[in-house]
Amino acid sequence: MVRHPDAPLTGGRAGLRRLARWWLAPLPAPPAALRRGPLRPGAFPSPLRSARLTSQLGIALGVAFAVCFLTGLLSHLIQHPPGWFSWPARPVWLYRLTQGVHVATGLASVPLLGVKLWSVYPRLFTWPPARSLAHAAERGSVAVLVAAALFQVVGGVLNISRWYAPMPFFFTTGHYWVGWLAAGALLVHIGVQLPVVTGALGRPAAPPPTVPPGPGPAGLSRRGLLTATAAAAGLITVTTLGQTVRPLSGLAVIAPRRPGVGPQRVPVNKTAAGAGVRAAALDPSYRLLVDGPGGHLSLDLAALNALPQYTAHLPIACVEGWSAAATWTGVRLRDLVTLVGADPGRTTVLVESLQAAGRYRASTVAPQLTADPLTLIALRLGGEPLHVDHGYPARLIAPNRPGVLQTKWIGRLTVGGPR
Template sequence: MVRHPDRPVTGGRTLPRRLARWWSVPLPVPPAAARRGPWRPGAFPSAVRSARLTSLLGVALGVAFAVCFFTGLLSHLIQHPPAWFGWPSRPVGLYRFTQGLHVATGLASVPLLGAKLWSVYPRLFTWPPVRSLAHAAERGSVAVLVAAALFQVVGGVLNISRWYAPMPFFFTAGHYWVAWLAIGALVMHVGVQLPVVRAGLLRPAPQPRQDTLSRRGLLGGVAAAAGLITLTTVGQTVRPLSGLAVLAPRRPDVGPQGLPVNKTASKAGVRAMALDSSYRLVVIGPGRRADLELGALHALAQHTVELPIACVEGWSATGWWTGVRLSDLVALVGVDPGRAAVEVESLEAAGRYRTSAVAPAHVRDPLTLVALRLNDAPLHVDHGYPARLIAPNRPGVLQTKWLSRITVRESR
C-alpha cells in the first residue's frame, strides 16, 4: 500500500497505538492542598526503607510463596486427582515431607510478608495517587496481590489452628483458588518490577542515622522471627523437635493411643454404629460380595506395618498398625489386586471425605491395610474402630475411618 505523505494511515494497525496513547495519557494532578496526612512530603522519614531492602524481602517472599504454591498444588492434586495424575505409594513419608514443608514455609512467610508490606507501605501514598489509567491498573494489580497474599497467610494460620469461625466458606476451595490468583498476580508483579528489583539489589542502600535500626538489623530480625516460628512449630512434623513445638497447634504424641485426632466418632455421628455388635464390613466386587463381621476380619491373615498419619494441617505422627491387607480383601471378591482400583466408604452419613478412592498403586502395596489395631491395642473408636484404612504416602483426610463398604473394580 502506498501512503500519501500528508494522509495519515487509518487502518487497524493504528488502533493499538491510539489505545496505548490513550491508556498512558496523564490524568489531572489533584490540588496541592489535598496533599495531607501520609501524602505530605517527608511523611515517611525512615532511612531503613530502600529499594535494596524491598528487593531482598521480595526475593525471599517470592521463594517462600513459590514453595507454598507448588506443595499446595501437589496436595490438592493428591486429594482431587485428575485423570492424568498419579501419586506413588512409596516413599511412605513423601507426603509427610511435602505438606510439612508447605505449612512450615507458610508460617515462616508471616514475618516476611509483614516486613515486605512495611517496606513498601509509603508507596501507597505516592503523589499524585494516580498518574494515568495504566498507572491505576498497575496499582490495582498490586492491591490484588497484597489482598491475595494476606488471605492465604491469614487463612492458612486459621486453618492449622482449626479456627473456622472467621471463614464463612470451605477453606480448602478458597485456599486453592486464591493461590492461583496470588501466584498469577505475583508473576505479573515480578515481570513489571524485575528491572527495579535488579537495580535495587545492585545499588547500595542509603545509610540510616546512627540512632535508628539498620537495614541489616531489620533483615536479621525478620530472619530470626522466621527461624523462631519454624523452630517452635515444625516439631509437629519433625518428631525429634517435638519438645520445642511450643507454638504448634498440635503435638504429634497427644491423643488416644499416642496419636492426635481431628474428628471424633461423636462429632462424626458414628459412635453408636461403630460400637454396634452387628457391624459388618461389606466388600463388593464385579461379581462377588463378602459381608465380614469383626470376628471374620480378625480371622484373616494379620500384618503389622509402621506408617505415619500426615495431616493437611501440617502435623504428622507415626504408629504401628495391624490389620488385613487391602489386596487380600480385593482378592477375596475375585479381583486381581494388581489390576484393581477401590473406593472405600465410611459409616458417616455425609461429609466431603466420607468416601475415598484408592488408586491401583496403593491397592497392591502390601503396606496398605484395613487396620484393626494401633500400637498393639484395638483401635480406639476415635481412630476409626472397628476398621479403618491406612495406606502409605496419603493425606490423613484420605485415610478413611469407620469403614462400612469397600467397592472393587478392575482398573484399565
C-alpha cells in the same frame, strides 16, 4: 509497497497509537488540599526503607510463595486427582515431607509478608495517587496481589488452627483458587518490577540517611531488620516442625498438634462424637461389607481378626502440616480384593465410612495403593485395638497418602473393575 516514514498512520495502527496515548496520558492532578495526613510529604520518615531492602524481602517472599504454591498444588492433585495424575505409594514419607514443607513455608511467610508490606506501605499514599490510567492499573494489580497474599496466609493460619468460623466458605476450595490468583498476580508484579529489583540489587547498598540522635536507644539498621525478620521466620519454622519431629515437640508452643499427644499416643483431628458416628462404630452388630465382581462379603470383627494379619509402620500426615508415625496392624486391602474376585493391581476401591455425611466420608484407593502390601484395613494401633477416635472398628491406612483420605470407621468397600 513501502510506506514513507513521514506518511500519517491510517487504519488499525492509528487506532492503536491513539489508544496508547490515551492509556499513558497524564491524569489531572488532584487538589493539593487533599494532600494531608499520610499523603503529606515526609509522612513516613523511617530511614530503613529502601528499594534494596524491599527487593531483598521480595525475593525471599517470592521463593517462599513459589514453594507454597507448588507443594499446595501437589496436595490438591493428590486429594482430587485428574485422570492424567498418578501419585506413587513409595516412599511412604513423601507426602509427609511435601505437606510439612508447604505448611512450614507458609508460616515462615508471615513475618516476611509483614515486613515486606511495611517496607512498601508509604507507596499506598503516593502523590498523585494515579499518574495515568496505566499507572492506576498497575497499582490495582498490586492491590490484587496483596489481597490474595493476605487471604492465603491468614486463611492458612486459621486452617492449621482448625478455626473455620471466620471463613464462610470451604477452605480447601478457596485456598486453591486464590492460590492461582496470587501466583498470576505475582508473575505480573515480577515482570513489572524486575528492572527495579535488578537495579537496586546491582548497586552497593546506600547508607541510611543520618538521623539526629534522640534520647531513646539507637535505631535498628537495615541489616538488623533483615536479621530479625529471618530469625522470626526461622523460629516459626522450628516450632512448626515440632508437629512432626518428636525431638522438637517441646518447642511446638503454637502448634495445634504434637506427636505423641492423643489417644494411643497419636493425634486426631475429628473424633467419633464430632463425626456423629460413635454409636454406629461401637455397635456389636457391626459388619464390614465388601462388594466385588466375584462376590460379596459380610465380615464381623471376629472374621476380620481371623484373616491373616500384617503390621506396617506408617505415618499419619495431615493437610494441616502435622504428622505422626505409628505401628498399624490389620488385613491387607489386596487380600480382601482378591477374595471378591478382582486383581488388586488393576482395581480401584471405594472406601466408605459409617459417617452419614461429610466431604471426606469416602475415598478412592488407586490400583498402585490397592496392590501395595502396606495398605491395610487396620484393626489395631500400637498392638492395641483401635481407639474409637482413631477409627474403631476398622480404618484405612495406606502409604504416602493424606490423612483426610485415610478413611476411618469403615463400613463398606466397593471393589471396582480395571482402570
